[in-house]
Amino acid sequence: MKGIVAYxxxxxxxxxxxxxxxxxxxxxxxQAQLIAVKQWTKAPLVGDFxxxxxxxxxxKMTNEAxxxxxxxxxxxxxxxxxxxxxxxxxLSKDAEKRNKTLASLNDKNAAxxxxxxxxxxxxxxxxxxxxxxxxxxxxxxxxxxxxAKEQTHRFLAxxx
Ligand SMILES: Cc1cc2nc3c(=O)[nH]c(=O)nc-3n(C[C@H](O)[C@H](O)[C@H](O)COP(=O)(O)O)c2cc1C
Numbered sequence: 001m002k003g004i005v006a007y008x009x010x011x012x013x014x015x016x017x018x019x020x021x022x023x024x025x026x027x028x029x030x031q032a033q034l035i036a037v038k039q040w041t042k043a044p045l046v047g048d049f050x051x052x053x054x055x056x057x058x059x060k061m062t063n064e065a066x067x068x069x070x071x072x073x074x075x076x077x078x079x080x081x082x083x084x085x086x087x088x089x090x091l092s093k094d095a096e097k098r099n100k101t102l103a104s105l106n107d108k109n110a111a112x113x114x115x116x117x118x119x120x121x122x123x124x125x126x127x128x129x130x131x132x133x134x135x136x137x138x139x140x141x142x143x144x145x146x147x148a149k150e151q152t153h154r155f156l157a158x159x160x
Pocket of ligand 1: 008009010011012014015024053055057058059060088089090101109126133135136137138
């Protein structure tokens with residue numbers, strides 16, 4: 001199968017999460033196409049599943065991530081698994097506290113907002129993933145790439 005991992009990133013943390021997701025997809029024998037949405041030429045997307053990520057800024061996704069979501073073809077994606085993911089922060093440097101916060105986020109974040117827009121457009125979202133940064137502009141929490149890989153592994157197991 002082929003997965004598309006599209007992301008926006010201002011300071012690099014969401015990009016690092018996207019790369020970890022793509023790495024996990026390929027390590028399990030699938031193909032992955034990484035797309036930086038700022039560089040996307042609107043070339044047709046060919047894939048069996050889609051991850052879309054954005055940093056959370058002002059409680060929502062970036063305009064570039066929003067444009068990407070709004071240009072998805074509902075006829076193409078409504079029957080396929082779509083995941084939205086984001087980075088949020090700054091969260092605690094203490095892993096236990098950070099993961100507690102991650103597990104109890106409200107919906108004022110990029111991934112939840114992207115899910116709402118997808119669903120308004122008739123594209124169901126299979127799941128939402130959040131990853132932490134520990135400063136306002138990053139860096140990414142040290143356990144985030146591994147968490148991204150584990151969550152991607154669970155997603156791929158459910159694809160079968
Ligand atoms: C102007 C600005 C607004 C932000 N607003 C939020 C916010 O509403 N909620 C949040 O969790 N993080 C917020 N952040 C932190 C970002 O989520 C963080 O910079 C981002 O995850 C880094 O990802 P990137 O390196 O991919 O850009 C904000 C950061 C900036 C610079």
